[in-house]
Amino acid sequence: MDFSLTDEQKSRSREFYDTCKNLSKKRPPSLVGFEAIYELDECWEYNMYCAEEFAKKGWLALGWPPEYGGSGDMMDRVLFAEARGYYGTPGADIFGVQMLAPTLLQAASEEIKREFLPPIARGEVMWCELWSEPNAGSDLAALATTAIRKGDEYVINGQKTWNTGAHRAHWGFGVFKTDPAARRHHNMTFLLLDMKTPGITIRPIPYLDGSAPYCEVYFDDVRVPAKNIVGQEHEGWAVVNLLAGFERSGINEIMSMMRGLEQLVAFCNETKRRGQPLAKDPLVRNRLAQLACELAAARALAYRVADLQNRNEMSLMDASAGKIFFSELGERFAFMAGDILGPYGQVRTSRWAPLNGIWEKMFHEHFITTISMGTNEIQRNIIAWYGLGLPRMR
């Protein structure tokens, strides 16, 4: 057993951290939390700028085969995610770089790979995910939006929802019902489409904190070239499952919490209450220490998942366990930090807000990780059914 990094990995890691640290000098103060990049123009521009800087170093294609412009390995990808998470640096598109690219590498035709991978590696094209529908959330296979083949096009009609950043994205990937008569799981196709195609209407959904990073996307006779397919026609479910496997080990969020903890510790050291630093309060010490333990446990498990993935071994149970754990840790952290900040915990980014209002933001943003990427309840089903072999009730 060996938890250490090689000297080469250590120096790569240092390079990732240094670069993200440098990029953070240009970070707009309005960029608070994970989803703000989709909100304000200056934040989106910063996202694109970071993408360009990462692309120059070839870091958006880490772990790809060299023939598609790739370099490094899976471990480099983990180390890069750590550094980005720690500094909260955007630019490595969650949907394009982190989820679609590895899926294309495994499941797409040569033509599709040649067309769509280079713009992702160059940080030019940002993607969104078109999966959920009003009546197909956790039960994604119940989707109803159709893509009917007409000649060398698919014609899409229906509605998708909860599409993060769809109003910013250049391209979208999604699953659509292509054979309404066929049985469940064998009736849908995975398609790539230009978000500027006529017939697409995008409406942001007001999120509970007043921001609007998620959208509804309406399709009215939207024509997509039939060649824009990933995997087999009507067999998009297999691609969905493949892509879901690339939904992150959580290391990014975990490192973001690590930095959050460091900043909260510094705040408690500097801030006096009842004539002494908050850090001297035994309750504060106990709660922060407990959180640090849980964070270390989350990180160790994320390494376990990464280690398995590096060797192309199955990590289904551990990946689900990790997702449940780090996301619910995010909830606990947000609530605890809010408690420690007292009345200031409710102040949005402004001159009254400690730590630039991050913990007020987190009071709302923690739902992103518990609900998206397969709700935690679905993850518990995965562990129970596929991991522990418990009977599935029908």
Added chain:
Amino acid sequence: MDLRFTEEQEILRQTARGFLAAECPKTLVRELEQSEKGYSPELWKKMAELGWMGLIIPEEYGGIGYTFQDLTVLLEEIGRNILPGPFVATTTSTFPILEAGTEEQKKGLLPEIAQGDLILTTALLESDGVFDASGIAIKAAPKGDAFIINGTKLFVDMAHVAGHIICVTRTKEGTAPEKGITLFIVDSATAGISCQVMPTTAQDKLCEVRFENVNVPKKNVLGTIDEGWAIVEMILRKGAIARCAESIGAIQTCVEMTVAYAKERVQYERPVGAFQALQHIMADMWTAMETSRYLVYEAAWMESNGLPCTKEASMAKAYVNEVYRNVSKWAVRLHGAIATSNDHDIPLYYRRSKAADTAFGSTDFHREIVAGQIGLV
């Protein structure tokens, strides 16, 4: 990074698993709880023959020179089977001799330990019941070529069968409680030592040890006079990781037994394991186990490689304490009333979670160490 066990470790694990399954059935565990000794000398001898007591002892002193991480692999199996006895007490008391003992002390004790002929334990806690140096009040006063120890130690693991006791004493009243602590290797047959087993939750033979004018020769000082607290910290650190490894094994058994029972037990004409209300709790038990596991493996790896890991050891102990208690509690509840019967095996695990929790530092003790380590002033 490679988080797999070595082939050698896998062999150790398989050997231990097979051996303990055959030699340590739950009937024996129950019998030993009720027995006076609390361990089986015959089984102890067989364990010694497998090299377990000498696992961490270098070959030159009659051991087999394995690493700390190898030891935790074995402890995980021991915990899986909740083998009662002085294994943890002896190994965690062997480390201070290895690290701070004189050549004479090593030559005198280590081969005997490796042979399984000498049981050791460490006497740390006193009436305060705290794990920091402020709790050490028992006096060792110099007299000629010896020290005279007077006072009472509590919660001393298996002291009633130990041949030697490492006793943590106060030799000087100083400004800081950590100053003036001295450790002695005390032959438990010395006049003035009396021992009584305390009735505890796990019936694991924690003892009250009274020292009345106990004469200990100066050559039995372990480490440096007045500067023994660093050794105690090392014992607590290694002991915490060791008990965590044991707990991981116990947690795994709790999860496995619960899942197996949920597949078997039929109510409402279906296995109760088909109900999501129960499935999700089992998923949480499994998740808690896995988060604990890699936290402990990482701390064990650091300790094994000589990396500073005060923070990691305390994080593991504070975290695993709660996980073991929770998982074993859920194991009882998901079994239902049947597992509240003392004839059931699950309560053996639940009761041991209490013992595991207090040994080598309680949750709050370790959290306070973590609080300092993460930079709180």
